[in-house]
Amino acid sequence: MTTEVVNQESAHNAHHALPIARLDNVRTYYPIRRGVFSRTAGYVRAVDGVTLNIYPGETLGLVGESGCGKSSIGRTLLRLEDVHEGRIWFEQEEITHFSERRMKPLRTQMQLIFQDPYASLNPRQRVGELLAEPLRAHRLSVNAEIAAEVDRLLELVGLPRSSKDRFPHEFSGGQRQRIGIARALSVQPKLIVCDEPVSALDVSIQAQILNLLQDLQKELGLTYLFIAHGLGAVKYISTRIAVMYLGQIVELGDKNRLFDSPRHPYTKLLLDANPVSHPRLRVREKVVLDGEAPNPASPPRGCRFHTRCPYAQAKCREQEPQLDGSIHAAACHYPLW
Template sequence: MSNVAVEKREPLITVDGLKTYYPIKKGILSRTVGHIKAVDGVSFSIFEGETLGLVGESGCGKSTIGRSIVRLENPTEGKIFFQGDDITGLSNKQMSDYRSNLQIIFQDPFSSLNPRKRIKDIIAEPLKVHHIVPPKDIQKRVDELLDMVGLPKQYKNRYPHEFSGGQRQRIGIARALSLNPKLIVCDEPVSALDVSIQAQVLNLLSDLQKELNLTYLFIAHGLGAVKYISDRIAVMYLGKVVEIAKTEQIFKNPKHPYSLALLNAYPVPNPNFRNKERIVIQGDVPSPANPPKGCRFHTRCPIAMDICRHQVPELKGTDHAVACFAVN
């Protein structure tokens, strides 16, 4: 985790009222009959040099936010500002000036690598497209990137299937670093790896952040990795951010009942330090195609009030923001 005084820095990227919907089509004419509201009005900022952890259950919209930020998905509404520039409505050609600064590491290190290409070609491709280095220096840069992620340069002639899961993820990290980005979206980069390998990859990401002054959006559904690497944590539920604060505040003083429930599910080695106030979530996550009215968590919340069923709580607070009528 980096020691970042975020209050004294300008945001590197700002998300304002972001909505990303997917149409539901039916019938012979494929008419749109509804929308999957994957992300439904999310706002936050990430400051240069920090790591913002984004956590929540599967299907809550975490990955969609990450893909929208790097413009692999086109937002339905809202704004995305990178260093003060609005990149929301830019075309693919216009986005080319920003692509080198916005990179992503995918969850599955195998499916994200072209199985027909050697590693040297996979890492070199972004360098050729963006003309980052002269053609004669490309292979030298590939060797440097492999060294940065802890892989011998002689591995560059191999194919992805010849590597373990952890090694493939290191290759994905090397590819993301090839363009000298300022922001990297880490989309559950360790969830598909063994526990021992997860620690190695997290240490690598942490070391690279300090060495290169990188900024991360770290997406995960488990709190262990997020606690280790994040400066701040944003908790998501069904397309909305319900709480955002510094990591230590989320773990010591969670205010939203959903955040507390996630912490209760987080294994603590010493039972004497477990949270005495336990909240157990009942039922399944509602469909993002038909989310509940009012607070989206009220159908599963043990402390829901009548107002929660009719009004949407605002995310209020500066250092510790919470969207809950029982708190605000």
């Protein structure tokens, strides 16, 4: 493993440190059960052979259409899903088959922020209690210090101290997301998987939360895996970006290079699908990505994108392209450049 990491490492000149987390050829499959005996009739291949390094202090953006497996990658990394194949490392330690007991101390190191914080906050607990709970569960603070720690967390995410006596429903969507962030931060994690953290929020509030996440990263030295389908938010917050299609990463590179000159036709079409920022930039006969992604239970042979790709050729139907090892990597037989 070490040599592999080092090789990847030399490709990423920008990152001098070893990855904080690593997925190595990971496959996460969900069984499809049929019939009275619930026999397994096949698998939804949510994550199908993904290798990914996440470096300390970076924000790795993960984009793709719904159902492409981006949330599954986040959950697999946190060991919330069982892997079918492949290996997972966290800080140079393989955690692929760690028991729940061995995972527990690591749970403080990696946290998850959800799209809908309301669903993850117990409606019958006051905010103060919600924030104190993880501190007690992981024995991070002695009782006497908990109140002070809760105050510090609230201040960190920009909520008034009086919030601790209120219930989650008394807060707006943006404030609830702040509570969700405070709860994730309470255990002092190193890595946070942000799964669509701003998708459900109003535009003016999205900007507040994106700025907050960025400030916290600087202040606390956090690493983010930022999962979203909104390309604008991803471009704004990320250092590098990985583009997913049907369970696989098709392009991976520095955000500005990837957005300015994508190599994979899918990335190009995904970017083109994003609405313009001014009416004068409208394209009259816009090339629109046709159809929808095929069923991940039976992905197409060869390149998975060939059924929708305007440039597909015979080779694409037969042979599966691999992610080339360059700094700006693409999995395509005929990349755009």
